[in-house]
Amino acid sequence: MPAEPTVADLDEQELLARIFPHLPVGDATLVPPGDDAAVVATPDGRTVVTCDVLVEDVHFRRAWSTGHQVGLRAAAQNLADVAAMGARPTALVVGLVMPPTTPVAWVEALAAGLGDGCRPHGAGVVGGDLSSGPALMVAVTAFGDLEGRAPVLRSGARAGDVVAHAGRRGWSAAGLALLLAGQGGADDALVDAFRVPCPPLTAGVDAARAGATALMDVSDGLLRDAGRLARASGVTLDLADPCVAFDDDARRLAPAADLLGVDVREWLLAGGEDHGLLATFPAGAALPAPFVPVGRVLARAATDVLVEGARPAVGTSGWDHFRA
């Protein structure tokens, strides 16, 4: 049986010819891939720009995720950062580093995943670069259109605002914990949530339209990211009991937490990579679906984030790439 073709069997043009058919052109693409650079429409006169890198054996393992899943995840987490500015995603570019032993089929699946992650939003994959290297690395830069609105920053929360959250909490952390414990078969939906997050991408624009005062993507855990929002805004966030604020998630995660002997609050408060949206709204504002109230904004105190008025007792560190 012949060996599976790898990227070392193709030259760059041949590999690009395998990749391009998977990439959506996108509504904003004026000059598609193939020239020195692409040209993207930015009718607003501004463009939102964000960059996120996925590295093999740091962010994903090929034994756990297909190329298609890694592509979907790379698209989702970058488009989530666009949404977190209150913008509509328009396009992305991809820097892809691959060991020569990478199967061509894996790269095609990655491209298909990137395409499938962009297509529902009208976003195009407009360019990229390929290189060999010692590990798979997917560096995505994504763009978004503010459609005439002001960007919603982390720094706009004011005392008296409501803290709200949209999207899943703790699912990705629970899925990863199951995989690490060799219990991946115990709950496919949680493991899939780790492989491919499902950020509420349209909720970012909806939050901006509804008057959100601050907005951010929750990638490193609720406590850690809430702390960033609090410091940027010069306020303190007082979060509700997570088992009440995120009662659906808490119930959904309970069996896996029991199986692994984990306090579900740990996943709810410190679990990363779900890419939900954390927002603040003026008191009394109608929260756009699927935002739910999860706390309130206080005048700046000694602590960035409180839970039910007290310093949180469980893990506050979130994910850090460099610290052991």
Add this chain to the structure above:
Amino acid sequence: MPAEPTVADLDEQELLARIFPHLPVGDATLVPPGDDAAVVATPDGRTVVTCDVLVEDVHFRRAWSTGHQVGLRAAAQNLADVAAMGARPTALVVGLVMPPTTPVAWVEALAAGLGDGCRPHGAGVVGGDLSSGPALMVAVTAFGDLEGRAPVLRSGARAGDVVAHAGRRGWSAAGLALLLAGQGGADDALVDAFRVPCPPLTAGVDAARAGATALMDVSDGLLRDAGRLARASGVTLDLADPCVAFDDDARRLAPAADLLGVDVREWLLAGGEDHGLLATFPAGAALPAPFVPVGRVLARAATDVLVEGARPAVGTSGWDHFRA
């Protein structure tokens, strides 16, 4: 003596605090790094987007290049792709993957190099992402402003046009060849040209203003990239004798070529990574400095590129990352 601090000694916030002071804000930066995404001004209503990745031991070696040089190179080669559309560079973002053993000082030098590469052009470094990984990888995405002009594509060359080139030819290949032969001390300027290319960045806008019909960055060698332009335009390029067309470069490279027993035509025609600009102009157009005429455009023939009317005899392959 304490060990040199590495990125593993800092958390992400601490490392960002070391990096940010080196990064220029840029004329087009509306929301600088620090939020979920940056916002860049795109007054033209379009933005040029390009992406290029540098990988340790594929594109550079830490034994040969400082962090500052790698940063300068990463900026230069990305801004060259912006220039190659006839656009003015405005901003870039950087995905940076680092082994935990990477010295903090190396990362600071890289940031300083990126900043120094952008600052003279008014371009900002507006965001990025940091991750650990098995090797240093620098994934840059750069943006440019077309200032109301049409982008100059590879596909616009027409029979009868003049072929022109701006920038150095063969210096980078000669510098790399000296390093590989252990003769790096023989010609510092050539080795420096490999470490840090000096693309003629403002020549891209000048070419567009002067009516260039096609334009591209020469990154993989003149013959290979001229072949791409020829295929995109449906024409054949007939290049002049490179020792005449690039007489200054030929003379400058002669001692190194003699030392290594290389035909200088090989470097002139097939050497990559100089990031000069290849353009076509209507016959009779005044070529903006520093463009020089290097050939003419013929109706499409069986061969993409000719040299003095004949199939070129020396290396035509240029650089391919995957083929052995």
